[in-house]
Amino acid sequence: MAENKANTHQILSVAMDIGKSMIRCGAEINRVEETVTRICSAYGAESIEVFSIVSMIVATVSRADGSTDTQTRRIYSYSTDFEKLDKLNALSRRICRETPAVAEVQRALDEIERDTRHLLWYVGVGHALVGFSFALFFGGTWKDAASSAVIALVLWLLTSFVKVQGLSKLFFTALSSAALGFLALFAEKLGFADNASMVMIGDIMLLIPGLLLINSVREMLCGDLMSGLLRLLECIILALAIACGFAVPILLFK
Amino acid sequence: MTIAKMITLILTGTLGTLAFALLFRMRKRLILWAVLCGFLTTALYVLCAQFWDHAFFQNLIPALFATAFSEVLARMTKAPTTPYIACAIIPLVPGGALYYTMYHFILGEMSLFHEKLIETLRVSSGLAVGILCVSAVMQIVRLKKPKK
Numbered sequence A: 001m002a003e004n005k006a007n008t009h010q011i012l013s014v015a016m017d018i019g020k021s022m023i024r025c026g027a028e029i030n031r032v033e034e035t036v037t038r039i040c041s042a043y044g045a046e047s048i049e050v051f052s053i054v055s056m057i058v059a060t061v062s063r064a065d066g067s068t069d070t071q072t073r074r075i076y077s078y079s080t081d082f083e084k085l086d087k088l089n090a091l092s093r094r095i096c097r098e099t100p101a102v103a104e105v106q107r108a109l110d111e112i113e114r115d116t117r118h119l120l121w122y123v124g125v126g127h128a129l130v131g132f133s134f135a136l137f138f139g140g141t142w143k144d145a146a147s148s149a150v151i152a153l154v155l156w157l158l159t160s161f162v163k164v165q166g167l168s169k170l171f172f173t174a175l176s177s178a179a180l181g182f183l184a185l186f187a188e189k190l191g192f193a194d195n196a197s198m199v200m201i202g203d204i205m206l207l208i209p210g211l212l213l214i215n216s217v218r219e220m221l222c223g224d225l226m227s228g229l230l231r232l233l234e235c236i237i238l239a240l241a242i243a244c245g246f247a248v249p250i251l252l253f254k
Numbered sequence B: 001m002t003i004a005k006m007i008t009l010i011l012t013g014t015l016g017t018l019a020f021a022l023l024f025r026m027r028k029r030l031i032l033w034a035v036l037c038g039f040l041t042t043a044l045y046v047l048c049a050q051f052w053d054h055a056f057f058q059n060l061i062p063a064l065f066a067t068a069f070s071e072v073l074a075r076m077t078k079a080p081t082t083p084y085i086a087c088a089i090i091p092l093v094p095g096g097a098l099y100y101t102m103y104h105f106i107l108g109e110m111s112l113f114h115e116k117l118i119e120t121l122r123v124s125s126g127l128a129v130g131i132l133c134v135s136a137v138m139q140i141v142r143l144k145k146p147k148k
Helices: A008-024 A029-042 A082-098 A102-114 A121-137 A142-161 A169-189 A196-207 A210-221 A225-253 B003-023 B028-051 B055-077 B082-092 B095-106 B110-144
Strands: A045-053 A056-063 A068-074
Touching: A008 A029, A008 A045, A008 A056, A008 A068, A008 A082, A008 A102, A029 A045, A029 A056, A029 A082, A045 A225, A082 A102, A121 A142, A121 A196, A121 B003, A142 A169, A142 A196, A169 A196, A169 A225, A196 A225, A196 B095, A210 A225, A210 B082, A210 B110, A225 B095, B003 B028, B003 B082, B028 B055, B028 B082, B055 B082, B055 B110, B082 B110, B095 B110
Parallel strands: none
Antiparallel strands: A045 A056, A056 A068
């Protein structure tokens, strides 16, 4: 039996790591808590107390043999990666079904973690398409859409190649907004676009925290008020950061 | 709204859904369903915009539909609901209104600023209430279902 070989500490540790990865991919909080609970139960935990918000997971597990363990995980940043989230869900389902040895779970988790392809071509295509389609959607011309797409690509390349991991999300958003604003106004001045506003609106959609708002609403409904409120607050602050960022080029050049 | 304008809105909205499905790195077999959901949601939005002049209702109805359809798709494809909702609702997110709110504020055009601010809030609350209603119903349905 694999479960006897593993000690409580190792089990909780790997369950928490999976939970942390899930939050970092944009999972809902109640899903994370449920996953940690299920993994620990699969390995024979008697009681599990999990509490999680978007930046922290705390869990205490106790087993029938009297061993208990408490661990915390701090989450500093999160983005959206549904493919990775899917793999994590598949892994946790497998754990509950087969209860493999902890070392094997750790190996599978490491493999998922290592698979960080920031420069996937379709993420780039996604950026360009967002700029293109939303510039048209909000009433821009073909020229606006084309320059919006190019500017979105430039932003993507900049953020992929220049390491900005240490930067806070707030500052990053404001800085990107300002850069997008400058580029859009340049495009208009040089005659690549008819209306800089349309270009900016197209590119704003890249920064707007739409998923955050959806997660916030759904979490508050599930009773995860803390996470829901944190996300809602983040939405509002990010919207302000976007506004401040775009304000700089408009104030300077309009 | 002219027919040409309506078609442009629907097509670009659908394209926007596809773009976000790529950005969020959805699995390839799910992307097609997400795009279908986005297409229907945007079409419904354009239709609603014909009947109501109020930003809240214009966005509430498509949000209700998008969430309900996403729940159906999620069950059909055995995938989480949130990615579908996120992709489908993206075209309705008030990026334009937010931009104009800020724009008029900077230029000191206060009455226009107020108007756009209210519009931004109306649109986002319409979306939030739409998602909330359907999610609440789904939660009740889930509780009713006997646990396996």
